[in-house]
Amino acid sequence: MDIVGLSVSSLDVVYRHRLAHGEDPRHAAAERGWKVERALRAELSGDDLELALLVSPLRGGPRRPSRTRSDSVAGAxxxxxxxxxxxxxxxxxxxxxxxxxxxxxxxxxxxxxxxxxxxxxxxxxxxxxxxxxxxxxxxxxxxxxxxxxxxxxxxxxxxxxxxxxxxxxxxxxxxxxxxxxxxxxxxxxxxxxxxxxxxxxxxxxxxxxxxxxxxxxxxxxxxxxxxxxxxx
Missing domain, CATH: 3.90.79.10 (Nucleoside Triphosphate Pyrophosphohydrolase)
Structure with missing residues (x-):
């Protein structure tokens, strides 16, 4: 799933990224300095999904990653x-x-x-x-x-x-x-x-x-x- 962040004030695209396994879209936005205000639309882009979120600047700037990403549990x-x-x-x-x-x-x-x-x-x-x-x-x-x-x-x-x-x-x-x-x-x-x-x-x-x-x-x-x- 691809995530697109749109500024709530201008609707300009302020970030794009591929949602990683286990990643929360809200945490991903915060790590980029944005707060998710609401989900705007979800639509097909080719064979994949694109989720657009309305976001506003996060007070204090980007947050540190909420968790350390690691390899999957062996055998899972x-x-x-x-x-x-x-x-x-x-x-x-x-x-x-x-x-x-x-x-x-x-x-x-x-x-x-x-x-x-x-x-x-x-x-x-x-x-x-x-x-x-x-x-x-x-x-x-x-x-x-x-x-x-x-x-x-x-x-x-x-x-x-x-x-x-x-x-x-x-x-x-x-x-x-x-x-x-x-x-x-x-x-x-x-x-x-x-x-x-x-x-x-x-x-x-x-x-x-x-x-x-x-x-x-x-x-x-x-x-x-x-x-x-x-x-x-």
Whole structure:
């Protein structure tokens, strides 16, 4: 994945780099003297992805590298997985999907989404996954954030992986919500549900999903309410 930093004040390109394995785009920006304000767009460039970030000058200048980069753990399969997920709303509910026993967090809940297929637009990934995992049709998703996690551990298959997850986070509206149903039976999703907004805190979310919802849900709901007002 290629990263492009655009000045929030002028939209000029202020840096470009190839996202290294295990590297967080926010830390990479800080090491270059910039603070990520928001994710702007993610699009295909040839067969690869290009992620554009709006950035502003970091007070105090460039930061030192947050960690010492080293070789992968001996015997671990190195894997960087770009994926796309959606904070999907209807008028009063949030779409949630439950992880199956094929994952490392069975029984916990997350946002609909998954791995970006070869030459697939990330926004289309969210649309496709919402249908496969929950039977819902979405309108055009909007990129709002990027999330990065890096760990070494055993996958559910037993394979030792040096795993780098790069998640593009979208906001999306479901104009015609239906009963949630999993179409991709036997995969990483065991169930899906519409969660009333007033009780979203009570769901057993993964750590990453809860963090994203705490950061973005209120603004996503406000944007949805404004859209309905404009259409009425």
């Amino acid at each position: 399969v190195v894997r960087q997985r770009p994926a796309a997920y959606g904070i999907v709303l209807c008028e009063d509910s949030l779409l949630a999907t439950e992880f199956s026993s094929l994952t490392g967090v069975p029984g916990q809940w997350g946002l609909p989404g998954g791995g970006i297929e070869h030459a697939e637009d990330p926004a289309h990934t969210v649309v496709r996954e919402a249908w496969e995992e929950a039977g819902q049709e979405l309108e055009a998703p909007v990129l709002i954030d990027v999330q990065s996690d890096h760990w070494v551990g055993h996958a559910p298959s037993g394979v030792l992986e040096d795993f780098h997850a790069v998640r593009l986070i979208y906001a999306a509206r479901c104009p015609r919500p239906k009963r949630a149903v999993v179409h991709d039976v036997g995969g990483t999703t065991s169930a899906a549900q519409w969660v009333p907004l007033q009780r979203w805190h009570s769901v057993s979310w993964t750590r990453g999903a809860r963090s994203l919802l705490q950061r973005h849900l209120d603004s996503c709901v406000s944007g949805l309410s404004a859209e309905f007002s404009c259409r009425s």
